Amino acid sequence: MSDRKGPAKSQETSASRVRLYPLYLTAHERRVSRFFGEYDSSMTERKTEYCFIRDPEFVWLPAIKEGNNDTHAQVKVPQYKDEQSIVCDGGKTAKGWKEVEVPLTDFRKGVFPMQNVDASGDLKAFPDMVNLTFLHDAGILYNLKDRHRNGKPYTRIGDIIIAVNPFQWFNEIYTEQVRSHYARVLVWENTEGDPRRQVEPHVYETSALSYKSLAFDGGDQSILVLGKSGAGKTETVKICMKHIASCQQGPHASSSSKMSPVVQRILKSIPLLEAFGNAKTVRNDNSSRVGKYIQLQFDKGDNCQQEFYSREKATCVLVGSKCETFLLEKNRVVSHEAAERTFHIFYQIIAAKDKSKYWNKLAGTTYESFRFVGKTGTDTIESMKDAENFENTVSVLEEMGVSGNRLVTLMQAMIIVMQLGNILFAPDPRDDDVSVIASQEEFSDLCELMCIPEATMEVALTERTLKIRNETYKVPSNPAKAMEATELFAKEIYCHAFLWLVRCINDATAAEINYKAGTMSDFGIIGLLDIFGFESFANNRFEQLCINYCDEKLQQKFTQDIFRSVQLEYEREGIPLDEIKYDDNTDVLNLIEGKMGLLTQLDSECVRPKGSDAAFLTMALCANRFFPCIFPDKTSQMRFGIHHYAEKVAYNVKGFVGSNRDNLPPDLAEAALLSSNEILAKHMKNDSCMNFTSKAPSNEARKGGPKRGKSHMVDPTVWSKYKGQLMAIMNMLQQTNARYIRCIKPNKVKTPLIMEHMCTIKQLRCAGAVAVAALSRSAFPNRLDNSVVCFKFWQLWDPDCSPSKATSMMQATEKARCDSEAILTFAVKPFEEINPTDRKTIHILCCWKNLFVF
Numbered sequence: 060m061s062d063r064k065g066p067a068k069s070q071e072t073s074a075s076r077v078r079l080y081p082l083y084l085t086a087h088e089r090r091v092s093r094f095f096g097e098y099d100s101s102m103t104e105r106k107t108e109y110c111f112i113r114d115p116e117f118v119w120l121p122a123i124k125e126g127n128n129d130t131h132a133q134v135k136v137p138q139y140k141d142e143q144s145i146v147c148d149g150g151k152t153a154k155g156w157k158e159v160e161v162p163l164t165d166f167r168k169g170v171f172p173m174q175n176v177d178a179s180g181d182l183k184a185f186p187d188m189v190n191l192t193f194l195h196d197a198g199i200l201y202n203l204k205d206r207h208r209n210g211k212p213y214t215r216i217g218d219i220i221i222a223v224n225p226f227q228w229f230n231e232i233y234t235e236q237v238r239s240h241y242a243r244v245l246v247w248e249n250t251e252g253d254p255r256r257q258v259e260p261h262v263y264e265t266s267a268l269s270y271k272s273l274a275f276d277g278g279d280q281s282i283l284v285l286g287k288s289g290a291g292k293t294e295t296v297k298i299c300m301k302h303i304a305s306c307q308q309g310p311h312a313s314s315s316s317k318m319s320p321v322v323q324r325i326l327k328s329i330p331l332l333e334a335f336g337n338a339k340t341v342r343n344d345n346s347s348r349v350g351k352y353i354q355l356q357f358d359k360g361d362n363c364q365q366e367f368y369s370r371e372k373a374t375c376v377l378v379g380s381k382c383e384t385f386l387l388e389k390n391r392v393v394s395h396e397a398a399e400r401t402f403h404i405f406y407q408i409i410a411a412k413d414k415s416k417y418w419n420k421l422a423g424t425t426y427e428s429f430r431f432v433g434k435t436g437t438d439t440i441e442s443m444k445d446a447e448n449f450e451n452t453v454s455v456l457e458e459m460g461v462s463g464n465r466l467v468t469l470m471q472a473m474i475i476v477m478q479l480g481n482i483l484f485a486p487d488p489r490d491d492d493v494s495v496i497a498s499q500e501e502f503s504d505l506c507e508l509m510c511i512p513e514a515t516m517e518v519a520l521t522e523r524t525l526k527i528r529n530e531t532y533k534v535p536s537n538p539a540k541a542m543e544a545t546e547l548f549a550k551e552i553y554c555h556a557f558l559w560l561v562r563c564i565n566d567a568t569a570a571e572i573n574y575k576a577g578t579m580s581d582f583g584i585i586g587l588l589d590i591f592g593f594e595s596f597a598n599n600r601f602e603q604l605c606i607n608y609c610d611e612k613l614q615q616k617f618t619q620d621i622f623r624s625v626q627l628e629y630e631r632e633g634i635p636l637d638e639i640k641y642d643d644n645t646d647v648l649n650l651i652e653g654k655m656g657l658l659t660q661l662d663s664e665c666v667r668p669k670g671s672d673a674a675f676l677t678m679a680l681c682a683n684r685f686f687p688c689i690f691p692d693k694t695s696q697m698r699f700g701i702h703h704y705a706e707k708v709a710y711n712v713k714g715f716v717g718s719n720r721d722n723l724p725p726d727l728a729e730a731a732l733l734s735s736n737e738i739l740a741k742h743m744k745n746d747s748c749m750n751f752t753s754k755a756p757s758n759e760a761r762k763g764g765p766k767r768g769k770s771h772m773v774d775p776t777v778w779s780k781y782k783g784q785l786m787a788i789m790n791m792l793q794q795t796n797a798r799y800i801r802c803i804k805p806n807k808v809k810t811p812l813i814m815e816h817m818c819t820i821k822q823l824r825c826a827g828a829v830a831v832a833a834l835s836r837s838a839f840p841n842r843l844d845n846s847v848v849c850f851k852f853w854q855l856w857d858p859d860c861s862p863s864k865a866t867s868m869m870q871a872t873e874k875a876r877c878d879s880e881a882i883l884t885f886a887v888k889p890f891e892e893i894n895p896t897d898r899k900t901i902h903i904l905c906c907w908k909n910l911f912v913f
């Protein structure tokens with residue numbers, strides 16, 4: 060294009076309201092589509108209109124629009140063999156075509172979502188979905204599907220990585236060479252602009268950029284890995300940790316560079332936690348049944364920036380790690396679905412060759428010998444036998460300092476839990492409300508193992524102490540109550556043995572202990588959060604509400620963070636941003652955690668002597684009747700629903716009060732003190748994950764959680780402890796620069812190469828994938844490169860009426876920007892409208908440094 064001189068155009072824009080789910084068409088888009096519609100019909104060669112149509116089974120189907128009248132569009136739909144073969148290839152691999160008429164009312168304002176095409180109108184998949192020309196969930200689904208089929212599990216959406224679980228290991232994308240390539244390009248090389256343009260999307264970019272930000276800017280970082288069960292969160296955390304461990308070795312690291320012993324221990328700590336915190340579920344053979352927040356600790360060096368700039372050696376080195384765990388699924392200790400298993404460690408102990416070393420009565424036992432363990436469909440997890448896994452577990456425990464007597468203590472605590480499941484009760488023949496022990500031999504073995512006198516243990520299990528005012532009474536328990544107390548005892552022992560182990564791991568890995576004592580606040584942090592994703596089952600209980608609440612908290616943070624990064628992008632591009640509003644989930648959070656919220660109501664019901672689930676529900680519904688996000692269930696008086704940000708979930712309140720109380724009866728707590736096992740005798744009240752003070756404890760953490768917990772009048776409830784822990788973690792995250800990885804489970808059958816549309820799209824909606832892209836584009840959701848504008852729309856331009864200010868001296872990008880601005884100024888003028896309220900021009904397009912947005 061020749062140089063044209065003309066008045067510079069201002070980049071002023073009136074930002075419109077951000078739509079989190081921008082499905083066609085707002086007034087803005089209508090104007091844009093008028094422009095494109097008229098432009099398209101003016102072209103001599105009409106491009107194929109690749110669009111999507113709705114489908115009840117496959118959610119969206121690719122199609123080609125042939126034409127339309129006032130009410131219907133004529134559409135050709137390629138027919139494929141099955142769901143997996145459906146792709147956006149313009150029907151090249153289709154086995155036939157079907158002509159259909161689609162009512163225009165199927166789509167807002169009758170506009171069809173378009174398939175992903177490049178500048179010349181050819182179908183294309185995009186590594187960064189913020190660059191999709193048209194933005195909607197159909198485009199995102201098929202873009203991910205295309206990459207998934209081609210062995211590319213990672214796709215970028217702005218600053219977020221979407222990781223689709225491939226259910227097969229592509230070893231070639233995790234080699235040491237690939238790791239160092241990402242470290243070199245993203246950390247060590249001094250590149251101009253965004254270095255991510257030089258690499259394929261990968262979780263290595265999240266780890267590398269986190270490390271670089273920590274080393275370069277010094278601020279603490281975090282990586283939040285979110286997704287439903289089986290989506291690949293834990294594997295992703297391990298992949299990122301390994302990469303960070305290699306980044307910190309410096310620009311010249313190689314396979315011969317040795318990791319320090321503490322770094323090796325850090326990397327091994329996750330599989331160790333998996334042995335005790337993971338179980339086989341129907342969704343995932345190695346499912347984490349506990350939330351984890353791992354803080355990698357770095358010594359940033361004295362004059363870190365200066366040395367960092369030399370890029371000769373890493374001065375920001377990994378020197379330790381600490382792990383916080385929360386909401387262990389302790390119910391799994393005492394019961395699990397037939398197709399699932401309890402925690403791996405139980406199977407490992409029973410399968411161990413030398414198990415009688417831990418208790419001679421284990422000799423000859425099988426899984427079925429223990430009621431809590433029982434029959435299992437498999438003795439192999441992730442292609443490793445339980446027996447082999449046990450050897451690994453013991454070897455890593457020893458590296459963590461849990462050896463000799465401490466190892467026996469831990470294993471015996473596990474065996475005590477199993478043995479508790481074998482204790483049976485029967486009604487006393489003289490009185491049904493009194494129970495007697497019906498499995499005398501198993502009971503004697505248990506008491507011997509715990510070293511607690513049988514008489515003491517019998518009373519603790521079959522009677523309970525009640526305190527009424529200042530008087531104490533002993534009340535007999537019927538068999539059901541005695542069984543309930545036994546199971547509670549087993550759950551508490553497991554939970555506290557788990558915390559004891561977490562403290563041992565932290566002792567073996569924390570920088571405060573293994574590197575520099577007393578300088579804890581000097582360490583830089585990269586925190587990795589691996590947390591259960593939002594779920595909705597046929598029957599959702601109290602624990603599910605806690606999990607979904609946690610997810611709501613993270614969703615709120617996610618939206619706020621994305622919004623902040625959009626603001627920064629606009630500032631960088633010099634675009635004024637008058638007003639951006641976005642949907643948020645504050646109302647759901649207020650409903651759950653507010654002063655009169657559901658969980659406060661539940662806590663009050665737990666202190667009432669006759670507190671009941673039904674009374675809780677009545678109170679909760681009444682106190683929160685003005686919240687639009689809660690609704691009663693007309694079919695059941697024991698159910699209610701919450702309209703979460705992701706979807707509506709119906710909760711069954713049966714067991715809410717019991718699950719929230721969940722405290723160990725005082726009689727059993729006292730009996731435990733007599734045990735020779737240290738975990739039972741000394742650690743049953745220790746709810747901490749650390750033996751030392753953590754960095755910069757938050758206000759909540761310092762106070763030890765919500766006030767209720769501090770009062771000695773009542774035991775803290777599960778909810779109050781959980782809320783305190785979660786708030787402490789949220790506060791810690793708040794002080795970091797967060798990056799997100801959204802893991803997607805593409806199918807329920809855990810099989811490679813299958814992407815089920817319905818299940819994937821639901822997760823994309825939960826993850827707010829469209830929302831992220833929309834928010835990233837905020838006022839102008841669609842975008843094209845300026846060079847593409849010049850190429851596509853030059854015919855519309857009359858340079859005499861609207862000259863470009865480009866000169867031959869300019870660089871290509873600058874020239875493209877000026878030309879594109881001139882072309883569009885000319886072409887768009889007729890489509891601009893005047894806002895009737897303020898009489899100002901409504902701009903429908905805007906030219907950025909590299910992009911034309913509309």
Ligand SMILES: Nc1ncnc2c1ncn2[C@@H]1O[C@H](COP(=O)(O)OP(=O)(O)OP(=O)(O)O)[C@@H](O)[C@H]1O
Nearest residue numbers: 226227228288289290291292293294343345346347
């Ligand atoms: N990047 C990957 N490449 C290949 N397979 C993977 C990858 N990530 C995960 N998987 C497979 O998916 C399984 C489930 O992954 P993972 O345990 O990380 O899920 P999760 O989201 O942590 O689930 P949960 O919430 O139940 O713990 C893994 O055991 C592994 O077989």
